[in-house]
Amino acid sequence: MSQTTFAPRPISAEAAHANENRKFGMWLFLSSELLIFAGLIGAFVLTRRNAFQNGLEWWEPNAFSLALVSINTFILLASSLMVVLGIEAIRVDHLRKLQRYLILTAILGAMFLGGQAIEYSLLIFEEGHSFADPFGTAFFTLTGIHGLHVFVGVLWCLMTLLVARRGTFSSYNYTTVEIFGLYWHFVDLIWVIIFTVVYLTN
Incomplete structure (x- = not known):
């Protein structure tokens, strides 16, 4: 039984x-976004190196x-899988599956954002980090800007879902979903790069 609301036609x-x-x-x-994050990650690494060289306190997870x-990373990777499955679904006109994904x-x-909020609360209220110390400045700037991108992605995903619910997408017309997928991936x-640099390397 077809899950589309209309017969798809070639564009x-x-x-x-x-x-x-x-x-x-x-x-x-x-x-352009890659260049921005490259600069932010580079600034984090340099700030950490300078802190070590000057004997300043630095956070260790x-x-x-x-x-x-790690759980948060798994959640975000799982979300990418959902996007892949959604695109595969609409390629064969499974509109309802796309909506579910x-x-x-x-x-x-x-x-993911909820997990990040928990981590921030622990760092701020229990460990006392803020923009007043080198780690807080580098960490909250880097991860905060990334979190903002995730937030924008969630809103974008919901808007794409609203369009999907109107039956707009089909196997001949799903570029909007692909573009959202590029951003989300x-x-x-x-x-993954931030996780490696911030939490797994010193």
């Missing part, structure tokens, strides 16, 4: 060309922090 050559331009534009945007962030993506993204990839 025009002009529309296909426009879609390719949209994807190219997203790749350009992500390239304990077992609980590593467990919390988008819902799961948004839920997992919100769970990028955010996940950046987090």
